[in-house]
Amino acid sequence: MEEFFSRKYGDSVKLGVLSTEPDQARTADEGTETKNAPLDLQFDYLPRDIKKYLDRFVVKQDAAKKVLATAICDHYNHIKRCSVKGPCREYAKQNIIMLGPTGVGKTYLVRTIADLIGVPFVKADATKFSETGYVGGDVEDLVRELVHKADGDVRLAEYGIIYLDEIDKIATPTNILGRDVSGGGVQRGLLKLMEETEVSLRTPFDLTSQLQAAMEFQSKGKVSRSVINTRHILFIVSGAFNGLADIIRKRMGAKAIGFNSAYRSAPRDEDFFQYAKSNDFIEYGFESEFVGRLPVVVSCHELNVDDLFTILKNSEGSIVRQYINAFDAYGIELVPTDPGLLTIAQKAYEDRTGARSLVGVCERTFREFKYNLPHSSIKRLEVTAELVENPQEVLKGILKESEAGQLSEMETTFVMIADEWSKRNGIQIRLQPEAARLLSQKALESGNEAEEVFAETFKDYEHGLNLIRRTQGIQQFEITPDVIRDPRATLDQWIRAYYISR
Structure with a gap:
């Protein structure tokens, strides 16, 4: 191969071996001793x-949390038992299907569990994949991504969690004709992964992997097959499942009427999800084998205004904490109030995308404050209902008040600088209040320090005023607003008047 590249490209191309696989990747022909190595993962949690x-x-989502917690414990306790007693074959893996509208915390629940346990977590959109051999992502890439998230630790990756969102979008209608590469094909691709198979860490269609394999064959006479086993990888899929409630309602028939009467208002679609059965998913468009590999069903409910308010105020993952830290970086204390947080929650609820809306509402509310306040004297910002309702108007008022305070403080500073200048040069200059204000405005608008603005304004005055003082005996000079507006012209006028008087 080196000769081929040399003949075709000369010395401009050199072929070398670039290792793209983890050092800990095991090969398919390794002995059982390596495959059954004790698991380092420590799992000693109870469902509660x-x-x-x-x-x-x-x-919220108490029922979903309980089901998830129990399924997670079952799964990782089984892994723990297998690592001690050896391979455990008779076990139905607790893969999970989560139902519920967007923004209710489905992804956050799973990610938080993965962080707690200490296993790698991969999230992907099911609609981005296609059946192997067609345009689109390969579902096996999810398994390889686990290795990447585990920093190359294949053994740890084999106990990770793969989360596929929008799984409802790959449901295949029963009346579809021809080959469906975006639905049924993906389901079939996931089937073997959700049970047990070995996935090559070399991407089949990746040029780098192919070149590496060729070089390995050239040097060793064979190509090792580095793989990761999916036996203990937990698969969790989720979706909004629009239309599934109608299927459940139809199946329940008369029972659904009694179910409806239990609610003071008409039940929502997600209220029916807790009664979902395998046949409902099959009628929805999933293959029976695919549904069979997802034995645990978790139902999540829509969040109301009070729930969103609680997230903002009490959740450790509240987006408000992020904004508190952002303002703190500029030395500004952000102080949320209950009325302010409630108003954010109400606006987010109107967007109808659950907790996801909180980020958008907060960004729209605080964006201009984050841009403008760091340049002001403001050190504390209270998040009131009025601020959330009318952020632009509140910001204008705050900046105006801040500018007035800064001007007053700056005016005092300029008077002090003028006094120091007078003592240093033996010439008395007196700033009129309006002159001090004009200097302050120049400083604020330019962003320069008061000392710089004063020095630039009066840079030639020491010699000019000394000349007038020595010849005419004038000891005090009045600095009016006109002097500040055009200091050079004023000084020239004073000196000309001196020569004329002579």
Whole structure:
């Protein structure tokens, strides 16, 4: 191969081996001793421990938290048992399907659990994948990404969590004709991953991987197959599942009528999700084998205004904390109030995208404050309902008040600088109040220090005024606003008047 590149490209191209695989990647022909190496992952949580931890970050969704916590404990306790007693074959893996509208915390729940346990976590959109061999991502790339998230630790990656959102978008309608590469094909691709298979860490269609394999064959006479086993990788899929409630309602028939009467108002679609069965998902458009590999069903409910308010005020993952830190970097204390947070929650609820809306509302509210306040004298910003409702008007008022305070403080500074200049040069200059204000405005507008503005304004006055003082005996000079507006012209006028008087 080196000769081929040399003949085709000369010395301009050199072929070398670039290792793209983790050092810990094991090969398919390694002995069982390596494959069954003890698991380093320490898991000693009880379901209530996980639920209690989730409560710190995710508001509401109590039923979902309990089901998730129990399934997670079952899964990782099984792994722990297998690592001690050896391979455990008879076990139905607790892969999970999560139902619920957008912005209710589905992704956040899973990510928080992964952080707690200490396993790598990969999230992807199911609609970005296609059946192997077609245009689009390969579902096996998700497994390889786990290795990347585990910093190359294949053993740790084999106990990670893969989360696929918008799984409802790959449901295949029963009346579809022809080959469906974006729905059924992806389901079939996920089937073997969700049970147990070995995925090559070399991407089949990657040029670098192919060149590396060729060089390895040239040097060793064979190509090792570095793989990762999916036996203990937990798969969690989720989606809004629009239309699934109608299928459940239809199946329940008369029971659904009694179900409806239990609600003071008409039940929402997600209220039916807790009654979802395998046949409902199959009718929705999923293959029976695919549904069979997702035995745990978790239902999440829409968040109301009070829930969003609680997230803002009490959640450890509240977006408000991010803005508090952002303002703190500029030396500004951001002080949320209950009315202000409630107004943010109300605006977010109107967007109808759950907790995700909180970020958008906060950004629209605080964007101009983050830009303007660092340049002001403001050190404290109270988040009131009025501020959230009319951020631009409140900002204008704050800046105007701040500027007035800065002007007053700056005027005093300029008077002090003028006194020091007078003592240093033996010439008395007196700043009129309006002159001091004009100097202050120049300083604020230019962003320069008061000393710089004063020095630039009166840079030639020491010699000019000394000349007048020595010849005419004038000891005090009145600095009017006109002097500040055009200091050079004023000094020239005073000196000309001196010569004329002679």
